[in-house]
Amino acid sequence: MSAIPLSNILILASILFIIGFVGVIVRKNALFILMSLEVMLNAVGIAFIGAGSAWQQADGQVMFILILTLAASEVALGLALLIQMQRRIKSLDIDLLNELKG
Amino acid sequence: MSLATLSPLELMFYFSGLLAIVASLKVVTRKNTVHALLYLVMSLLAVAVCFYLMGAPFAAGLEVIVYAGAILVLFVFAIMMFGLSQDETLLEQRSQGKKTLGLSLWFGPSLLAALLLGVLIFAINSADIQQKLTVHVIDAKQVGILLYGPYLLAVEISSFLLLAGLIAAYHFAKNDDYRKPVHQHDQQGDTQ
Numbered sequence: 508m509s510a511i512p513l514s515n516i517l518i519l520a521s522i523l524f525i526i527g528f529v530g531v532i533v534r535k536n537a538l539f540i541l542m543s544l545e546v547m548l549n550a551v552g553i554a555f556i557g558a559g560s561a562w563q564q565a566d567g568q569v570m571f572i573l574i575l576t577l578a579a580s581e582v583a584l585g586l587a588l589l590i591q592m593q594r595r596i597k598s599l600d601i602d603l604l605n606e607l608k609g
Numbered sequence: 610m611s612l613a614t615l616s617p618l619e620l621m622f623y624f625s626g627l628l629a630i631v632a633s634l635k636v637v638t639r640k641n642t643v644h645a646l647l648y649l650v651m652s653l654l655a656v657a658v659c660f661y662l663m664g665a666p667f668a669a670g671l672e673v674i675v676y677a678g679a680i681l682v683l684f685v686f687a688i689m690m691f692g693l694s695q696d697e698t699l700l701e702q703r704s705q706g707k708k709t710l711g712l713s714l715w716f717g718p719s720l721l722a723a724l725l726l727g728v729l730i731f732a733i734n735s736a737d738i739q740q741k742l743t744v745h746v747i748d749a750k751q752v753g754i755l756l757y758g759p760y761l762l763a764v765e766i767s768s769f770l771l772l773a774g775l776i777a778a779y780h781f782a783k784n785d786d787y788r789k790p791v792h793q794h795d796q797q798g799d800t801q
Contacts, residue, residue, distance in 0.1 A: 510618050511619055511622050515623070519629070519630070526630065526633045526634055529637060534637070536642075542645060542646070543636070545676075545680070546636060546649070546652060549653065553660075556663055557663060560663045560665060560747065564747075565752045569752060571665075571668050571671075572752070573763055573767055575671060575672075575675050575676070577770065578676070579679065579680060579774070580771050580773065580775075581774070582683055583774050583775070584774050584777050586683055586687040587777065587781035588781055590690055599691070
């Protein structure tokens with residue numbers, strides 16, 4: 508059993524997740540949406556490592572490494588898409604991407 | 610649960626978690642991109658200290674190296690490519706003196722970083738925390754054995770994911786202006 512109670516670790520993880528989620532929903536700038544996504548992925552990592560330390564298993568850290576890989580490729584891809592967006596519509600405002608609106 | 614019954618390890622964990630929450634709130638609410646990025650670095654470092662106090666030093670190191678090192682450098686490069694043309698940084702510089710801008714840019718994140726450094730130094734110096742940490746630490750050896758044993762397929766799949774990310778990022782970020790002169794040249798050749 509870890510020195511820190513699992514419930515408090517999960518509370519910290521869910522608070523960080525909600526902060527990131529609100530950022531994704533509220534912000535209009537696509538760069539800030541990517542940053543909030545980072546905060547959300549980080550919160551999931553806290554939950555995994557907290558669970559891993561509560562059960563004294565290394566599986567939580569393995570899942571964290573996989574999340575890290577996912578976050579790295581997601582950020583590279585997202586920023587490349589943002590560069591294209593800046594090039595085509597000269598703005599990072601996500602509300603300008605409404606050409607598919609019926 | 611009162612503060613006195615908490616062990617120093619728990620107290621340090623809650624404090625660095627609080628720092629992470631404050632820094633994440635700042636990330637979401639800031640208007641300036643560079644300010645938000647500095648607070649994001651702070652949030653990631655605070656989470657790394659949380660990992661260390663949870664008994665996962667390997668994950669804490671990875672968090673600092675990959676998240677706060679590599680991914681944040683990607684963000685900085687992207688912001689440099691966007692040129693900050695629609696950002697408030699330039700306007701702020703014009704309206705105020707340069708000194709106040711520097712202070713407002715650096716003060717918040719460096720204050721949080723100083724607090725975090727205090728937490729880390731206290732955690733390393735305190736014999737009680739170190740003794741508690743060594744009991745239930747999960748080191749890199751256990752993680753490596755698991756990673757290249759039962760999770761080998763996941764490692765292979767994540768390598769595919771990284772390769773796909775690499776190729777797609779190259780394809781999307783590539784400047785396709787170099788095609789245009791060739792195209793114009795062909796058209797000129799046709800007209801001639």
